[in-house]
Amino acid sequence: MTPEEFRAAGHALVDWIADYRTRLPGLPVRATVHPGEVAAALPTAPPSGGDGIEDLLADLDRIVVPGLTQVQHPRHFGWFPSNASLASVLGDLASSGLGALGISWQSAPALTEVEEVVCRWLAELTGLPAGWRGTIQDTASTACLVALLAARERASDYSETRGGLQAEPAPLVVYTSSQAHSSVPKAVLLAGFGRDNLRLVDVDPAGHALRPDALRAAMRADADAGRRPAAVVVSVGTTTTTAVDPLAEILPVAAEHGAWVHVDAAMAGSALLLPECRHLVDGLAGVPGAPQGADSLSWNPHKWMGTILDCSLLYLRDPGQLIRVMSTDPSYLRSGADGEVTQFRDWGVPLGRRFRALKLWFHLRMDGAEAIRARLRRDLANAAWLADRVGREPEWRLMAPVALQTVCVRHEPPGLVGPGGEVLDGEALDRHTLAWVEAVNASGRAFLTPAVLDGRWLVRVSIGAEPTERDDVEAVWDLMRAEASRV
């Protein structure tokens, strides 16, 4: 494709995207296809080439759009806000158009240094401790794995340079709460610790946050048995209820054992843009008993903040501890600038990286932090509004404190739940919950996702899609009540 062909096709595609974003509110929120339907719409044989942009756009309309759950829709309240702000789409297009290759500073100095600078800007905008440095990973899942690998190596005095985990004299143990995201246990297993060496620490029954006393007891028991506490993953904003583990209380417990503390703030990290929310990570920079504070923190601008996927920030107090684990220095990547510059290949798993910093750069420059903050505050107010309405409504119950923008609810009809809130028929209550949320989703007028808490299903209303205004929240609340009464 020549640059002139690209120019014409690019204009058509930009127009299509602008039109798509404009007509989004009229689309069903949930994908309307059945399993296999999209695949069946594609030819069996590989394409032979020669299609024009109009052919592709027609297939986006015909095959792709109906095959997506529209997470950019104003009435998307499922999973978490997964915003793709148009300013960041432009930054991503700039990255693609430049086609830069990040494998060393020399291959793309601007890719490296813009990433350093935007990470510094974000550290300032979110109030991170001075001196922490950041890098962009694809997702918080990967960031957690990377942090746990660094923790594993620090705790084992860099066993990777010897016999690896296979030669360690005593098991290393990792701690997180029973409410941690599924990516945390996954990372523990992938890093080789083994399920027997993962402790899912109890949470407090009301707030669903990790109990520091339970953590202390678990770490002591392991240490007494000759095992070695290596890392604690602290959830700031759990997936189900946005519970916030008490970092300031956890840090001294971890410090007694020299354990790495990684803060997983994947979704909630966007809230750190708001000074009034920085209490979420109180202690990060240090507390009595743990003057160094935490070791690492990751959060995803590609969620609530809205810098398009994939853009997860991983910050480290001492990047040297990570670089020592990740670095390679083959002859074919050396240059005269080595030693003076940052080599981001040594900050994570992949060697080659896209110019991901451009999407953050464009987003911050075109939208600006204040506009983003105003939107986040709007969402917090909408969540508070909904929580208030739920609290006033008979038969509806708020299932967890509303720490941020997620409201966890249950509709509890009289026959299934007693007057004091005691569950009379749990199985029937679960069936009812799943039935009404399915009815909401099947309507195409809004989308919600259920989750299990304390063994029973509830429904999460995760507020924060970029175009979601108060009337959208009012509408989903009306729809929830209508469907819960009807089913």
Place this chain on the structure above:
Amino acid sequence: MTPEEFRAAGHALVDWIADYRTRLPGLPVRATVHPGEVAAALPTAPPSGGDGIEDLLADLDRIVVPGLTQVQHPRHFGWFPSNASLASVLGDLASSGLGALGISWQSAPALTEVEEVVCRWLAELTGLPAGWRGTIQDTASTACLVALLAARERASDYSETRGGLQAEPAPLVVYTSSQAHSSVPKAVLLAGFGRDNLRLVDVDPAGHALRPDALRAAMRADADAGRRPAAVVVSVGTTTTTAVDPLAEILPVAAEHGAWVHVDAAMAGSALLLPECRHLVDGLAGVPGAPQGADSLSWNPHKWMGTILDCSLLYLRDPGQLIRVMSTDPSYLRSGADGEVTQFRDWGVPLGRRFRALKLWFHLRMDGAEAIRARLRRDLANAAWLADRVGREPEWRLMAPVALQTVCVRHEPPGLVGPGGEVLDGEALDRHTLAWVEAVNASGRAFLTPAVLDGRWLVRVSIGAEPTERDDVEAVWDLMRAEASRV
């Protein structure tokens, strides 16, 4: 940013990209900035927002473009071809504009199923064994790590469900050649095997490919000592010289020990699009002594084939062995379609994924496989032409067989190398090599990267940038000779 603001800014950015690609041949190939120069050009304080696209485009021109080594330039011969075909740029823009979220089939059925189908198309276009299935990873580094994690778990009867590597009775060992890419040892270390359990097997001195007899001896020695051979990583196209490990001979050796065989064809995999190059992976589907063939193979369309970063394909003979290691099933990701559909989150580390398949879809449909094949054949012919010229020239030497599109050369002036090719002054020869390649690169008229082979520097001419024609290869050859004589 509203859709209408996006429309206007998007048009301007598309125009900028078309212009940039048009004027690329006139830019210096190597980045012209010093360490810290890009960072210094950016403000210290975070941006306050409100910049327009014209501000961003001005800074792309002023700060970013001079800060990139132009790997899309027709005279980029460094590292490897890192093409970003404009058709795939459009596919990537479509992905960004849609803002789809891949965390489950339900969240984006089309993202899942288009990925399945394009991976199937590519399997057919590259002649992979029937039944193998593919997924998109970010890079071959990650794909190798993922394959080694699956290998580790299979070899340990899924130790992750117990005490992990920490409780294993005997060390698991991984094998690869001394010429394997740096990402292979890195993956071995990250997976927890430890450096003591990594065998860098000897290569044959002429072709630099792994010696199956040396592999057999190493595996037997480990097994005799009570260690357990777990995996072999086979390089099809090494980084320095594109050497091809003899897969068909390696497979029966690995099979004796039940070791996982992962084929790393990161750069060279594009050649599998050419039927005449499929001998590179002879044996993949099975050979006597190893009827099942290899276990996994990865290659990067984002290199020579030119589907923009990041797009690495990982194929597996039996995906179930990977899914068993990677799968999670939290309540908040369940839907009624589970069990009938593919969940790509269980095929790798990250939970959330972009709609990366669109860039492959657009690339194949707009450019087409035959046009891509013609370009690859052009590059092979250009490499053969250059190799022929080097072979005819006194004082120049071809340092390795030219298996594909990379030509490894050395200029050997009489005082430094004797008439029989014996190195008289190795240090001076290295200084000379690094001096002339630096002179070529400093000129801005072409870009080459050196590498160390058998302890001495050589220069790699890696042919295959999308716009590179014969006259570009002639020009770099002229420049190489001129600078080597001059320095």
